[in-house]
Amino acid sequence: MSKFSRVAATLSTAALITCAASAAMAANIFVVGGKADDPFWSIVKRGAEDAGIVAKAEGGSVTWLAPQNYDHLGPDAAELIRQAIAQGADAIVAPDWVPQAEDPAFKEVAKKHIPFIVYNAGGIQAADRLGAMNYVGAVDYQAGVAGGKYLGDHGQKTGVCVNSLPGAANIEDYCRGFKDGITKAGGTADVLPLPATAEGNVTAVTQAVRAYLLKHPKVDAVFTTANLDAVGVAQAIAQSGKTGKVKFCGVNFDQAILSQISAGTQACAIDQQGYQQGFYAVSILNGYVNYGLTIPTREILTGPGIVDASNIKSTLAGAKQGKR
Numbered sequence: 001m002s003k004f005s006r007v008a009a010t011l012s013t014a015a016l017i018t019c020a021a022s023a024a025m026a027a028n029i030f031v032v033g034g035k036a037d038d039p040f041w042s043i044v045k046r047g048a049e050d051a052g053i054v055a056k057a058e059g060g061s062v063t064w065l066a067p068q069n070y071d072h073l074g075p076d077a078a079e080l081i082r083q084a085i086a087q088g089a090d091a092i093v094a095p096d097w098v099p100q101a102e103d104p105a106f107k108e109v110a111k112k113h114i115p116f117i118v119y120n121a122g123g124i125q126a127a128d129r130l131g132a133m134n135y136v137g138a139v140d141y142q143a144g145v146a147g148g149k150y151l152g153d154h155g156q157k158t159g160v161c162v163n164s165l166p167g168a169a170n171i172e173d174y175c176r177g178f179k180d181g182i183t184k185a186g187g188t189a190d191v192l193p194l195p196a197t198a199e200g201n202v203t204a205v206t207q208a209v210r211a212y213l214l215k216h217p218k219v220d221a222v223f224t225t226a227n228l229d230a231v232g233v234a235q236a237i238a239q240s241g242k243t244g245k246v247k248f249c250g251v252n253f254d255q256a257i258l259s260q261i262s263a264g265t266q267a268c269a270i271d272q273q274g275y276q277q278g279f280y281a282v283s284i285l286n287g288y289v290n291y292g293l294t295i296p297t298r299e300i301l302t303g304p305g306i307v308d309a310s311n312i313k314s315t316l317a318g319a320k321q322g323k324r
Contacts, residue, residue, distance in 0.1 A: 047278030074098025096122030144177020152185020205232025224250030
């Protein structure tokens with residue numbers, strides 16, 4: 001073989017290796033999350049899409065799958081996980097909202113040896129039980145504890161947790177944590193369950209909470225588990241004539257909630273940094289599929305944190321950038 005032929009053959013082989021390597025670097029990641037018009041989940045989606053910029057640069061993709069509503073949350077989420085499998089996902093990110101409904105779908109993912117991360121709901125316990133690489137998110141129970149303790153430490157004694165998604169494990173954990181948190185601070189608390197159709201319905205939440213406050217005059221603390229619920233609670237407090245008497249805190253926030261904190265009509269919000277949940281989960285899986293990279297800390301916590309009058313300005317700055 002001539003020198004030219006040997007060089008040509010070497011270059012040809014190198015080109016094939018490069019092409020093969022490029023082909024391997026293409027992680028098609030599917031992310032199951034909440035509704036597109038849900039204020040919290042729009043931030044999570046932005047985090048996932050920002051991490052997806054790297055995946056796309058390497059020939060991969062990030063596909064967001066979400067239910068149309070929350071009426072049948074567990075079964076719908078399970079179906080979305082199965083859709084990701086059917087569409088050829090190289091990796092999957094999903095919350096374990098309702099374990100009874102979703103765990104069989106997660107087990108199908110594991111059986112097919114598709115790497116996956118549980119995020120937002122379920123905790124490290126779900127990751128261990130299902131065989132996920134990591135859990136990325138807050139610990140829902142601890143988020144509730146933080147809210148209950150905050151209100152209890154600020155003088156509130158009788159609380160109620162507004163649960164607009166009964167049966168969802170993470171929401172139940174929020175309320176359980178809230179009750180324990182305010183109890184540790186010397187107070188007591190109950191739970192107000194609402195039909196799932198009330199989630200995201202400000203009018204329905206307002207009417208239900210207003211009626212509850214008028215029927216239970218000793219209640220001076222309210223805890224919410226969803227963004228729009230907090231808007232409804234603020235209106236309920238005002239309409240029931242309890243402004244200044246009833247304080248409330250809630251999980252997550254958006255511009256409306258930050259405005260309520262700035263105005264003093266909402267005491268605090270529990271921050272679980274949804275942007276980080278989407279960003280970290282997609283980044284970890286992209287690195288694993290393409291390069292075999294792993295994160296030794298399997299439980300990656302993004303919260304809880306407290307947003308109140310003391311740090312509202314810096315939080316507003318992050319919100320303007322679409323990251324909080």
